[in-house]
Amino acid sequence: MLRLLLLLLLPLTSFAQLTDYRVFSGRSGNRLILRSWNEGSTSLYWGVDVQTLETSILTEARAISPGEKETWLAQTPYGKALRKEYQRDGSLQDAGIERADTTERGFHLTMDLCPSHKPLTRSLFEELIAAFGPEERPIPVTITITGLWMQAHADDLAWLKNLQTKGLLEITWVNHSFHHRYDPKLPLTANFLLEKGTDLNQEVLLNEQAMLQKGLLPSIFFRFPGLISDKAVFDRILDLGLLPLGSDAWLAKGEAPKQGSVVLIHPNGNEPLGIKKFIELVKQHSTDIRHKNWLLYELPADVSKQN
Incomplete structure (x- = not known):
């Protein structure tokens, strides 16, 4: 699972042609996805690791409901920081x-x-x-x-x-x-x-x-x-x-x-x-x-x- 997630992480680069930039609620492994956009025909996502608070750009994510998000984040460092x-x-x-x-x-x-x-x-x-x-x-x-x-x-x-x-x-x-x-x-x-x-x-x-x-x-x-x-x-x-x-x-x-x-x-x-x-x-x-x-x-x- 970790190896798969690492393959989905993109190296930092510039995104000159990003379109359809929007707020998004999703999940990819241990990362809460907060934004999505397109780079040409590729869908990209920006998210935060809910344990380390480090951000990254990924190529895959799934949408999550508000209830799932709340339950998942409740005891994580990110969720606690947000609540505070x-x-x-x-x-x-x-x-x-x-x-x-x-x-x-x-x-x-x-x-x-x-x-x-x-x-x-x-x-x-x-x-x-x-x-x-x-x-x-x-x-x-x-x-x-x-x-x-x-x-x-x-x-x-x-x-x-x-x-x-x-x-x-x-x-x-x-x-x-x-x-x-x-x-x-x-x-x-x-x-x-x-x-x-x-x-x-x-x-x-x-x-x-x-x-x-x-x-x-x-x-x-x-x-x-x-x-x-x-x-x-x-x-x-x-x-x-x-x-x-x-x-x-x-x-x-x-x-x-x-x-x-x-x-x-x-x-x-x-x-x-x-x-x-x-x-x-x-x-x-x-x-x-x-x-x-x-x-x-x-x-x-x-x-x-x-x-």
């Missing part, structure tokens, strides 16, 4: 997974690529590899990405993918919406994805398609633009099968990382203060890094372990 998020109180800011394993000797580094006309801060990644590379390779990082950033920064995206191909980084790619709408004149309660007229399904599904077309494997996580949401929008993301990703350590806002923190910085050129603070932290902890007492951790593995 549905029970959140609906805070306007930072809703979602903010911290994972508090016993860890380190944290999870998340980097947002919101739309920007400025180039990628490549020096950050070079500093990261120089500092953590000798102890952790590939270095686990989480990059949340928008469709507009991908459209405007093809060279920077290719450079990031090359770091992953070389085995320097292990990147968890996170959907950060396609347009990342923002109006500085609007209050937070009516801004970002809460702005009137926003098509939430389009923001999510269009960006997933853009990621696939660029050869990126979407993870099971979603980060709200500005980390702003309300209960209705938050639950709609959960209904799409995604786990919202917050942060308890947005460095540019003066929030300090703790053990297991989800740290947030912006290497899109728009928030140099956060980059400066992160590099300072790395230098302060250089001895701890060498002794593996201040490390970076992979997000899917840690979230699954906590559930």
Whole structure:
């Protein structure tokens, strides 16, 4: 059975001609299938391993009923994580997974690529590899990405993918919406994805398609633009099968990382203060890094372990 499933898994590639992209509820082995589409005459599926929270693309799946899905997921790490998020109180800011394993000797580094006309801060990644590379390779990082950033920064995206191909980084790619709408004149309660007229399904599904077309494997996580949401929008993301990703350590806002923190910085050129603070932290902890007492951790593995 395992050998058959491995044969059905596709290597990561780009899907330039995907059509009929839609939400789907199905199963393939230990994977919950959440999306389906066509690539020419081939039907393809995107799903999540309900034990490890790792995602993959497959060529076969069967549809399942809501009842079968509920029973199957009830005692799995994915099902427990989803249920925990549905029970959140609906805070306007930072809703979602903010911290994972508090016993860890380190944290999870998340980097947002919101739309920007400025180039990628490549020096950050070079500093990261120089500092953590000798102890952790590939270095686990989480990059949340928008469709507009991908459209405007093809060279920077290719450079990031090359770091992953070389085995320097292990990147968890996170959907950060396609347009990342923002109006500085609007209050937070009516801004970002809460702005009137926003098509939430389009923001999510269009960006997933853009990621696939660029050869990126979407993870099971979603980060709200500005980390702003309300209960209705938050639950709609959960209904799409995604786990919202917050942060308890947005460095540019003066929030300090703790053990297991989800740290947030912006290497899109728009928030140099956060980059400066992160590099300072790395230098302060250089001895701890060498002794593996201040490390970076992979997000899917840690979230699954906590559930």
